[in-house]
Amino acid sequence: MAFNIESIRADFPILQRQVNGKPLVYLDNAATSQKPQLVIDAIVDYYSNYNANIHRGVHSLSQEATDRYEEARQKIRQHFNIAKAHEVIFTSGTTHGINLVANGFATILGQGDEVIVSALEHHSNIVPWQMLCEKTGAELKVIPMTQEGTLDMAAYSALLSGNTKLVFVNHISNALGTINPIEDIIFKAHQVGAAVLIDGAQACSHIKPDLQALNVDFYVTSAHKMCGPTGVGILYGKEEWLNKLPPYQGGGEMIAEVSFEKTTYADLPHKFEAGTPNICGGIAFGTAIDYLNQIGFHAIEKHEHELLEYATKELLKIEGLKIYGTGTEKTSVISFNLEGIHPYDVGTILDKMGIAVRTGHHCAQPIMTFFNIPGTVRASLAFYNTKEEVDALVAGVRKAQQMLR
Amino acid sequence: MKDIQSIQEELIDEFSLFDDWMERYEHMISLGKNLPLIDPSLKTDDKLIKGCQSKVWLHSELKDGKVVFTADSDAIITKGIVAILVRVFSNQKPEDIVEADTKFIDEIGLKEHLSPTRANGLVSMLKQMKLYAVAYQAQLKQ
Numbered sequence: 001m002a003f004n005i006e007s008i009r010a011d012f013p014i015l016q017r018q019v020n021g022k023p024l025v026y027l028d029n030a031a032t033s034q035k036p037q038l039v040i041d042a043i044v045d046y047y048s049n050y051n052a053n054i055h056r057g058v059h060s061l062s063q064e065a066t067d068r069y070e071e072a073r074q075k076i077r078q079h080f081n082i083a084k085a086h087e088v089i090f091t092s093g094t095t096h097g098i099n100l101v102a103n104g105f106a107t108i109l110g111q112g113d114e115v116i117v118s119a120l121e122h123h124s125n126i127v128p129w130q131m132l133c134e135k136t137g138a139e140l141k142v143i144p145m146t147q148e149g150t151l152d153m154a155a156y157s158a159l160l161s162g163n164t165k166l167v168f169v170n171h172i173s174n175a176l177g178t179i180n181p182i183e184d185i186i187f188k189a190h191q192v193g194a195a196v197l198i199d200g201a202q203a204c205s206h207i208k209p210d211l212q213a214l215n216v217d218f219y220v221t222s223a224h225k226m227c228g229p230t231g232v233g234i235l236y237g238k239e240e241w242l243n244k245l246p247p248y249q250g251g252g253e254m255i256a257e258v259s260f261e262k263t264t265y266a267d268l269p270h271k272f273e274a275g276t277p278n279i280c281g282g283i284a285f286g287t288a289i290d291y292l293n294q295i296g297f298h299a300i301e302k303h304e305h306e307l308l309e310y311a312t313k314e315l316l317k318i319e320g321l322k323i324y325g326t327g328t329e330k331t332s333v334i335s336f337n338l339e340g341i342h343p344y345d346v347g348t349i350l351d352k353m354g355i356a357v358r359t360g361h362h363c364a365q366p367i368m369t370f371f372n373i374p375g376t377v378r379a380s381l382a383f384y385n386t387k388e389e390v391d392a393l394v395a396g397v398r399k400a401q402q403m404l405r
Numbered sequence: 406m407k408d409i410q411s412i413q414e415e416l417i418d419e420f421s422l423f424d425d426w427m428e429r430y431e432h433m434i435s436l437g438k439n440l441p442l443i444d445p446s447l448k449t450d451d452k453l454i455k456g457c458q459s460k461v462w463l464h465s466e467l468k469d470g471k472v473v474f475t476a477d478s479d480a481i482i483t484k485g486i487v488a489i490l491v492r493v494f495s496n497q498k499p500e501d502i503v504e505a506d507t508k509f510i511d512e513i514g515l516k517e518h519l520s521p522t523r524a525n526g527l528v529s530m531l532k533q534m535k536l537y538a539v540a541y542q543a544q545l546k547q
């Protein structure tokens with residue numbers, strides 16, 4: 001299918017609206033993506049036509065809902081090239097997936113063990129591990145970053161040792177857009193016998209990871225960054241790891257047998273899926289994946305790369321504008337500041353012009369501390385953004401600079 | 406010294422001259438720039454109102470039965486609103502500050518900045534101004 005930006009934009013009802021009297025220019029895709037009509041229809045269809053609780057009813061409606069939910073799991077398995085469907089655990093999102101794994105490792109780690117995080121992480125991929133270290137006495141080590149906003153891989157190699165049990169790094173940094181060399185990170189961790197969790201929250205709207213080829217132990221992501229609904233995501237885990245970890249939450253659905261003396265747990269994936277899940281969300285996540293594949297990740301990457309190059313070039317023409325995150329491997333995220341101007345002020349003026357960007361620390365305070373700034377303005381572009389929108393951003397930033405200087 | 410009510414009306418008049426957001430913001434920015442600088446020795450962490458994105462420092466003193474506020478922010482638009490709040494509430498009697506409402510903020514078209522969900526610290530600043538006033542009120546009664 002040819003990449004036709006006009007018809008793609010027509011798939012997203014929200015892109016037609018106005019904000020503050022101006023056409024919406026939505027450049028906050030790293031926070032959450034917009035939803036195509038297909039996904040909205042899938043949600044309406046579920047509640048209109050086959051809403052029922054799953055995996056428990058004998059009645060037909062329940063069977064239908066269960067089938068559709070499990071079909072979605074299969075779609076996700078296929079999309080990420082996961083070997084077995086039960087290695088796909090539905091979660092409420094990336095944060096849930098990370099907490100699930102961190103909780104499981106509490107029974108595995110102890111004094112003398114080390115875990116490694118990177119300096120480029122979202123708070124979601126820092127705090128659960130700090131809690132884990134407090135609980136177990138394991139030590140948290142940090143892969144430092146460079147001035148370009150990339151990971152110092154030599155320092156990473158030096159941190160690894162026989163004591164390293166787990167490494168957790170994001171695939172793409174939400175604050176800077178840096179694509180981390182996760183193949184290398186995973187390979188080196190495995191050489192010392194450590195497991196690896198990759199936080200793919202920012203990656204999966206831009207690229208299609210092949211999880212078997214990556215040979216990663218855990219991979220987590222959120223549907224809402226991939227044109228799907230909020231409140232649903234997945235944890236991929238290698239079967240042997242998922243069998244090793246204890247359940248996270250107790251409840252219905254996750255048990256085999258319950259008595260007051262002893263409860264036995266259900267098999268994968270149900271062991272980690274306590275309670276009624278986000279059934280509709282899971283199904284609509286499947287629809288979102290179909291939609292993205294229909295456009296095609298090659299086409300998405302190509303368009304986004306063009307936008308990134310164009311936006312970078314045009315923004316850098318503005319005097320006093322500095323971009324944070326200047327590595328060669330990066331996705332369509334531009335984090336910047338205007339000299340002497342607070343990012344909050346720039347974001348406020350842009351908002352008045354209908355341009356939605358994120359300002360602040362982007363839930364990644366250590367990165368802001370590293371650059372010694374209160375935050376940045378972040379424009380994050382998606383495949384449905386256009387060059388004209390980049391032009392609007394550039395004009396908006398110039399106007400903001402003129403007003404705020 | 407004018408009372409709170411008349412300063413508020415003055416501000417409403419002042420802002421009614423502008424017919425688009427840009428002029429309103431430009432005015433607010435210039436108010437921010439003209440806010441007398443707070444004594445740097447007062448910009449300490451205990452005077453800091455954390456607003457997640459922009460920081461606000463607020464200092465208060467009681468002088469001749471009136472509360473004097475000085476304040477600052479690291480973001481200029483926030484500072485503009487800080488300047489407006491200082492203009493309205495500084496040099497007023499504690500009981501007047503406690504009782505005053507802030508509807509004028511809506512009327513001058515800056516309501517969104519005082520939304521509790523806006524991470525700029527202004528709602529907390531307003532609350533803190535009132536708390537100081539309550540404390541001084543109690544002190545004066547003793």
Ligand SMILES: Cc1ncc(COP(=O)(O)O)c(C=O)c1O
Nearest residue numbers: 093094095122124170174201222
């Ligand atoms: C890199 C990264 N990790 C984790 C998260 C958390 O995702 P969620 O809020 O969907 O759980 C985000 C979301 O912004 C993110 O960008």
